[in-house]
Amino acid sequence: MFLSDPDKLPNNLKDLMNHDSIGEWEIQQAVYAKGYYPADTLIQDMDSEFVQGWIIGFWPKVVELIQQIRDNQAVPFD
Numbered sequence: 437m438f439l440s441d442p443d444k445l446p447n448n449l450k451d452l453m454n455h456d457s458i459g460e461w462e463i464q465q466a467v468y469a470k471g472y473y474p475a476d477t478l479i480q481d482m483d484s485e486f487v488q489g490w491i492i493g494f495w496p497k498v499v500e501l502i503q504q505i506r507d508n509q510a511v512p513f514d
Contacts, residue, residue, distance in 0.1 A: 440480035452495050458502060466501045
């Protein structure tokens with residue numbers, strides 16, 4: 437798994453990610469789930485208007501979607 441160069445991510449996005457304990461891979465999966473970019477597209481390679489307008493602009497919804505993805509990937513121990 438490859439990740440973006442941290443210096444190429446907007447500081448406001450890094451702050452949101454740190455605050456909510458969200459990894460880049462999880463954002464990639466949310467973006468892919470919505471059909472915007474292929475699953476392996478680095479955030480640094482996404483259009484900056486998309487990053488600002490959709491990822492950051494709808495951050496609470498993005499976090500909600502990531503939580504749904506996390507819940508669906510949970511492996512039961514039964």
